[in-house]
Each structure stands twice: as C-alpha cells, then as structure tokens.
Amino acid sequence: MIFKFGELFCGPGGLGLAAKLTKVNNSSEQFEIKHAWSTDYDKDSCNTYIKNICPDNPKSVIHKDIRKLDYKVLKNISEIDALAFGFPCNDFSVVGEQKGIDGVYGPLYSYGVKALKLFQPMWFLAENVGGLRNANEGKTF
Numbered sequence: 001m002i003f004k005f006g007e008l009f010c011g012p013g014g015l016g017l018a019a020k021l022t023k024v025n026n027s028s029e030q031f032e033i034k035h036a037w038s039t040d041y042d043k044d045s046c047n048t049y050i051k052n053i054c055p056d057n058p059k060s061v062i063h064k065d066i067r068k069l070d071y072k073v074l075k076n077i078s079e080i081d082a083l084a085f086g087f088p089c090n091d092f093s094v095v096g097e098q099k100g101i102d103g104v105y106g107p108l109y110s111y112g113v114k115a116l117k118l119f120q121p122m123w124f125l126a127e128n129v130g131g132l133r134n135a136n137e138g139k140t141f
Contacts (some may be wrong), residue, residue, distance in 0.1 A: 003033045006080035006111055007120065008066060008087070010038035012048035015084045015127065020053055041065045045112035064110045071118055080119050085112035098125035 019033040021122040046063040087108045
C-alpha cells in the first residue's frame with residue numbers, strides 16, 4: 001500500500017525525508033509513503049524541500065503563510081492518506097515564555113486540526129515539544 005503524504009509546516013523536509021525513505025515489508029504487503037503536497041511560509045525551506053523530496057513535482061510545495069492558505073489548493077493537488085505537521089514550538093517550549101495557545105505561534109496547531117477535519121487521513125503525525133502537554137495548565141493538549 002502506498003500512503004499519499006501531506007505535510008504542513010514542512011520546513012526543509014526532515015519529516016518528509018523520513019517519510020520518503022520509509023518502506024515496510026511484511027509477508028504479504030509492502031507499505032510506502034509518497035509525497036503528495038507540503039506547505040511552509042519560508043521560501044528557502046520550500047526550495048530545500050523541493051530539492052530533497054520532490055524535484056520532479058515542485059508545484060506540490062506551496063510557499064505561503066498557513067494563516068492565508070486556502071486548503072482547496074491542497075485538495076486540488078491531491079487527496080491524502082497521511083498528514084504530518086510539526087508546528088512551531090516557540091510558545092510551548094520550556095526555554096521560551098510558555099504562552100501556549102495565547103502566544104503568537106501557539107494557535108498555529110489549530111491549522112493542523114483543521115486539515116485533519118478536512119482531509120480525514122488514515123493516520124497523522126503531529127510533532128512538537130514536551131511543553132505542549134502542560135501548556136495553558138494542560139488545556140491546550
């Protein structure tokens with residue numbers, strides 16, 4: 001089975017590369033993850049992602065602020081079976097001010113939740129720091 005993989009906050013492609021390199025064989029079936037689309041606000045990160053993950057499909061990497069992105073653009077590229085989002089940790093990290101969802105970056109996790117509701121993937125991976133667990137007195141998580 002091949003899982004079509006979408007990624008928000010893709011950065012230069014750490015999760016995307018891991019997904020691309022993943023292949024699992026059991027006695028009757030092989031499982032792979034193939035890039036469908038990704039998005040990030042940083043142009044250099046998007047260019048690096050394209051070079052390393054999908055050089056034959058550069059239009060599948062959307063350079064845009066997630067807060068201004070119409071998810072229809074992603075749906076028009078491809079439906080997905082899997083979703084990953086490693087949203088910014090600045091407001092959840094114990095190194096920062098720990099503002100959680102009340103910070104500048106904290107609310108960005110909600111865009112991953114929005115994508116989960118819209119795309120309804122078979123599975124997802126949300127990556128962040130341990131401080132997320134206790135942010136806003138445990139109400140965030």
